[in-house]
Amino acid sequence: MEASDTKIFGFWIYLMTDLIIFAVLFACYIVLHGNTFTGPSSQELFHMPSVLAETLILLTSSFTCSLGMFAVHRRIKNWALVWFSITFLLGASFLCIEILEFTDLIGRGATWQRSAFLSSFFTLVGTHGLHIAIGLLWMAVMMFHIVWRPLGGHTVSRIFRMALFWHFLDFVWIFIFTTVYGIGYLQ
Amino acid sequence: MTTHEFFFGKLTAEAIPHLWYTIGGTLFIIAMSIALAIYLTKTKQWGWLWHEWLTSTDPKKIGTMYMIFAALMFFRGMIDAGMVWAQQSIAADSLGYLTPDHFQQIFTSHGDIMVFFVTMGFFFGLMNWIVPLQIGARDLAFPFINSLGLWLTVAGGILINLFFVVGGDFANTGWLALAPFSELEFNPSVGVDYLIWSLQLSGLGSLLAGINFLVTIIMRRAPGMTLMKMPLFTWNSLCAMVLVISAFPVLTAATLLLWLDRAAGMHFFTTGHAGNQMMYWNLIWMWGHPEVYILVIPAFGMFSEIVSTFSQKKISGYVSMVWAAISITAISYLVWLHHFFVMGAGPDVNSFFGIVTMLIAIPSGVQVFNWILTMHKGKVTLASPMYWFIGFLTLFMIGGMSGIFMASPPADFQVHNSLFLVAHFHTMIIGVALFGIFAGTTYWFPKIFGFKLNEELDKRAFWFWFVGYFIAFIPLYLLGFMGAPRRIDHYDASTGWQPLYITAMLGYLCISCGVVTQVYMVIKSIRQRKNNLDATGDPWNGRTLEWASHSPPPFYNFALLPEITSYEVFWDLKKKGWQPDKNYTDIECFKNTGMGIYISVFAFFAAFAVIWQVLWLFIVGIIGVIACIIILSFDDDLEYILPAAEVAKIENSYVKIKG
Numbered sequence: 069m070e071a072s073d074t075k076i077f078g079f080w081i082y083l084m085t086d087l088i089i090f091a092v093l094f095a096c097y098i099v100l101h102g103n104t105f106t107g108p109s110s111q112e113l114f115h116m117p118s119v120l121a122e123t124l125i126l127l128t129s130s131f132t133c134s135l136g137m138f139a140v141h142r143r144i145k146n147w148a149l150v151w152f153s154i155t156f157l158l159g160a161s162f163l164c165i166e167i168l169e170f171t172d173l174i175g176r177g178a179t180w181q182r183s184a185f186l187s188s189f190f191t192l193v194g195t196h197g198l199h200i201a202i203g204l205l206w207m208a209v210m211m212f213h214i215v216w217r218p219l220g221g222h223t224v225s226r227i228f229r230m231a232l233f234w235h236f237l238d239f240v241w242i243f244i245f246t247t248v249y250g251i252g253y254l255q
Numbered sequence: 256m257t258t259h260e261f262f263f264g265k266l267t268a269e270a271i272p273h274l275w276y277t278i279g280g281t282l283f284i285i286a287m288s289i290a291l292a293i294y295l296t297k298t299k300q301w302g303w304l305w306h307e308w309l310t311s312t313d314p315k316k317i318g319t320m321y322m323i324f325a326a327l328m329f330f331r332g333m334i335d336a337g338m339v340w341a342q343q344s345i346a347a348d349s350l351g352y353l354t355p356d357h358f359q360q361i362f363t364s365h366g367d368i369m370v371f372f373v374t375m376g377f378f379f380g381l382m383n384w385i386v387p388l389q390i391g392a393r394d395l396a397f398p399f400i401n402s403l404g405l406w407l408t409v410a411g412g413i414l415i416n417l418f419f420v421v422g423g424d425f426a427n428t429g430w431l432a433l434a435p436f437s438e439l440e441f442n443p444s445v446g447v448d449y450l451i452w453s454l455q456l457s458g459l460g461s462l463l464a465g466i467n468f469l470v471t472i473i474m475r476r477a478p479g480m481t482l483m484k485m486p487l488f489t490w491n492s493l494c495a496m497v498l499v500i501s502a503f504p505v506l507t508a509a510t511l512l513l514w515l516d517r518a519a520g521m522h523f524f525t526t527g528h529a530g531n532q533m534m535y536w537n538l539i540w541m542w543g544h545p546e547v548y549i550l551v552i553p554a555f556g557m558f559s560e561i562v563s564t565f566s567q568k569k570i571s572g573y574v575s576m577v578w579a580a581i582s583i584t585a586i587s588y589l590v591w592l593h594h595f596f597v598m599g600a601g602p603d604v605n606s607f608f609g610i611v612t613m614l615i616a617i618p619s620g621v622q623v624f625n626w627i628l629t630m631h632k633g634k635v636t637l638a639s640p641m642y643w644f645i646g647f648l649t650l651f652m653i654g655g656m657s658g659i660f661m662a663s664p665p666a667d668f669q670v671h672n673s674l675f676l677v678a679h680f681h682t683m684i685i686g687v688a689l690f691g692i693f694a695g696t697t698y699w700f701p702k703i704f705g706f707k708l709n710e711e712l713d714k715r716a717f718w719f720w721f722v723g724y725f726i727a728f729i730p731l732y733l734l735g736f737m738g739a740p741r742r743i744d745h746y747d748a749s750t751g752w753q754p755l756y757i758t759a760m761l762g763y764l765c766i767s768c769g770v771v772t773q774v775y776m777v778i779k780s781i782r783q784r785k786n787n788l789d790a791t792g793d794p795w796n797g798r799t800l801e802w803a804s805h806s807p808p809p810f811y812n813f814a815l816l817p818e819i820t821s822y823e824v825f826w827d828l829k830k831k832g833w834q835p836d837k838n839y840t841d842i843e844c845f846k847n848t849g850m851g852i853y854i855s856v857f858a859f860f861a862a863f864a865v866i867w868q869v870l871w872l873f874i875v876g877i878i879g880v881i882a883c884i885i886i887l888s889f890d891d892d893l894e895y896i897l898p899a900a901e902v903a904k905i906e907n908s909y910v911k912i913k914g
Binding site for chain 2: 073074075077078081082084085086088089092093095096099100103104105180181182183184185187188190191205209213217220222223226
C-alpha cells in the first residue's frame with residue numbers, strides 16, 4: 069500500500085494547487101463583481117431554481133460516488149458500476165443544465181465580452197464546468213477499467229483518486245453557490 | 256471562416272522569417288539541428304540517446320538533461336543581455352542599432368529565459384542530482400512525472416525560441432507581460448501569446464516537479480531521517496518547493512486570464528469594459544515575489560553545505576538555519592505589493608508591506624551570521640566552491656542593503672522603475688542564484704560524473720564573474736540615482752549617462768570572458784578526466800549522506816543504507832570507521848518511458864495551435880495528450896525487480912575500479 073499512499077498524497081497536493089487556481093478566479097470574481105459597465109448585474113441574471121437543481125444534483129452525485137467507492141473497496145464490481153453510472157449521469161445532467169444556463173445568458177446579450185463582471189463569472193463557473201467534464205471522462209475510463217480488468221491495488225488507487233477529484237469539485241461548487249449565486253441573489 | 260483560416264489560423268506569409276535577426280536565428284537553429292543529426296547518425300548514437308537519456312527516469316540523468324538545457328538557454332540569455340547593453344552604450348543622441356520594438360523584445364526574452372529556463376532549470380537539475388542521494392531515496396516519488404516535468408519545460412523553452420522561425424515577433428512587454436500594455440488593444444501581434452504559452456508549459460513542468468520533490472522529501476526519506484536530520488540543501492529545497500506549489504498556480508491562472516482577454520475578448524485587465532489592470536499586477540506579483548525566493552532559497556542550502564564541508568566543521572546553528580529558511584518562505588508570501596508601492600494603495604497598505612519586507616532581513620541575517628560563524632575557527636580550505644561562496648557573501652550584502660533601502664516606500668518612490676532596481680535584482684540573481692549554481696555544480700559534479708572539474712579554471716572564471724559584476728552593475732546603481740529609467744532604448748547625451756553605460760558594457764564583456772572560461776573548463780575537465788578521477792566517492796571530505804554513495808552512483812543510488820543518526824550522517828560514519836554492508840537485497844526500479852516526451856510533444860503542438868488559433872491542430876494536440884494519459888493508466892508494471900545478485904555484481908565492479 070505504500071506506493072499508492074504516496075500517489076494519493078501527491079494527488080492531494082495537486083488538488084491543493086488546483087484550489088489555488090480557483091482561489092485566483094474567486095478573487096477576480098469578487099473584485100470585478102460590481103464592474104458591470106452598465107450591463108446586466110448578478111441580480112438581474114441568475115435563475116435560482118436551476119442553480120438549486122444543479123447544487124442538489126452535484127451533492128447527490130458526490131454521495132453516489134462515495135457508494136461506488138465503497139463497493140470498489142469491497143471488490144463488488146457490479147454495484148460499483150451501478151453507482152458510478154448514476155454518478156456519471158448526474159454529473160452529465162449538471163453539465164447540461166450549466167450549458168443551458170450559459171446559452172440562455174448569451175441569448176439575453178449577457179456574453180463574457182459584455183463586462184469585466186461577466187468575464188469573471190463565465191471564467192469561474194466555466195472552469196468548474198471544464199473540471200466536471202474532465203471528471204466525467206476520467207469516470208468513464210475508470211468504469212472501463214472496472215469492467216475489463218481485475219480490481220487490483222493500482223486500479224483501486226486510481227479510482228480512489230478519481231473519487232477525490234469528484235468530491236473536490238463538489239467542494240468548489242459549494243463556494244461557487246454561496247459566493248456567486250448566493251450573494252448575487254441576496255443583494 | 257475561410258479555408259486559409261481553417262488550416263492555418265492567423266498564420267500568413269508574414270510569419271516567414273524576413274528580418275535580419277529572425278533569419279539569423281532560424282538559420283542558426285536549422286544549422287545546429289542538422290549538425291547534431293549528422294553527428295548522431297554518423298556515430299550511430301540515436302538509439303543510445305533515446306534509450307539511455309531521453310526516455311530515462313533516473314533523476315541523475317534527468318538532472319543532467321536539465322543542466323544541459325539550462326546551459327543552452329543561458330547562452331541565449333547572455334546574447335540578449337549583450338544586445339541590450341550594446342544598444343544602450345551607443346544610443347546617446349542616436350537611435351542605436353535596434354528599433355525600439357526589437358529592443359523591448361530582447362529585454363523581455365532575456366528576463367523570461369533567465370528566470371524560467373536558466374535559473375529554475377539549473378536548480379531543478381541540481382535537486383534531481385542531489386536531493387534523492389541526500390535523503391537516501393532510490394528515486395523520486397513519481398519518476399514518470401519527473402520526466403514529464405523536464406520535457407514540458409523543454410517544450411516551453413523551444414516555444415519561447417520558436418518566434419524566430421514562425422512569426423518573427425516576441426512580446427515587447429517586459430518579462431511579466433504587465434496589463435494593459437500586453438492586451439490585444441496595444442499588442443495585436445502573437446508575441447505576447449508566445450510568452451503566455453511558453454510560461455504555461457514550463458510553469459506546468461515546474462509545478463509537477465515541485466509536487467514531485469515535495470512528496471519525495473516528505474515520503475521517501477531513509478529510515479531514521481527525521482525532518483531535523485535532513486541536510487540543509489534538502490531543507491531549503493523543501494521550502495522552495497512549498498513556494499513553487501503555492502505560487503505557480505497563480506501564474507498559470509493570471510496568464511491564462513490575460514490570454515482569455517486577448518483571445519476570447521474578455522475584460523479582466525483591459526482598459527475598457529470595467530477591467531481592472533491592477534488586479535493583474537497583484538496576481539502576477541503574488542506569484543512573482545515567491546518566485547524570487549524560489550530562485551535564491553535553494554542556493555542558500557547549497558552554500559550551507561559548502562561552507563560546512565570546506566571549513567571541516569558542523570554548520571553553525573543548524574536549527575536556526577532551518578527556521579530561517581522556513582521564516583523566509585512564510586514571509587515571502589506577504590511582500591508582493593512592494594513591487595508597486597507607487598500604485599497608490601495609501602500609507603497603511605504601503606507601510607504594512609514595507610515593514611514585512613524589512614522583516615525578511617532578520618532570517619537572512621541569521622543565515623549570514625551562521626555562515627560566517629561556521630568558518631570561524633574552522634579549517635577553511637579555499638577550494639573553488641569557496642571562492643563562489645565568499646563572492647556570494649559579498650554580493651548578498653550589497654544586494655540585501657539595496658533591497659532594504661527600497662523596502663521603504665518613500666525611498667522606493669525615488670528609484671522605482673529605475674536602473675537602481677535593475678542593479679538590485681541582478682545583484683541578487685547573479686550573486687545568490689547563479690553563484691550558488693556555479694558553486695553547487697563544482698561541488699557535486701564529481702559525485703555525479705566521477706571526476707572533478709578543473710579548479711584552476713573555475714577560480715579564474717570566478718574572478719572574471721566577480722570583477723565583471725562590479726564593473727557591470729555598480730554603474731547601474733549610480734545611473735539609477737541619476738534618474739535613468741530602466742528599459743530605455745536611447746537617451747540624450749546631455750544626461751551624462753553614456754560613460755556609465757559603456758562601463759557596464761565592459762563589465763558584460765568581462766563576465767562573458769568568465770562564461771567562456773567556464774565552457775573551456777568543462778571541455779578541458781572532460782578531456783583530462785583520468786587525472787581527476789574520484790575513486791573514493793568522497794572527494795571533498797564531505798559530511799552529508801550523498802557522499803556515502805559511489806561516484807558516479809549506480810542508478811539505484813544506494814545498495815544498502817546506513818543508519819541515519821544525524822544530518823551529518825556520513826561524518827559520523829567516517830569517525831566510526833564504517834564499512835558498507837554486503838547483504839544485498841532485491842531492488843525495485845522504475846522502467847524508462849517515452850510517454851513524457853510524447854505528452855510534451857502533443858502539448859507543444861496544442862500550445863502552438865492556441866498561439867496561432869489553429870483549431871484542428873489544437874484538437875489533435877489535446878486528444879493526443881488525453882490518449883497518452885489513458886494509455887498510461889492501463890500500464891500497471893512500470894517497475895521491475897533488480898535481483899540481489901545483479902546488485903552485488905554492480906557493487907563489486909566499483910570495488911575493482913577502486914582497487
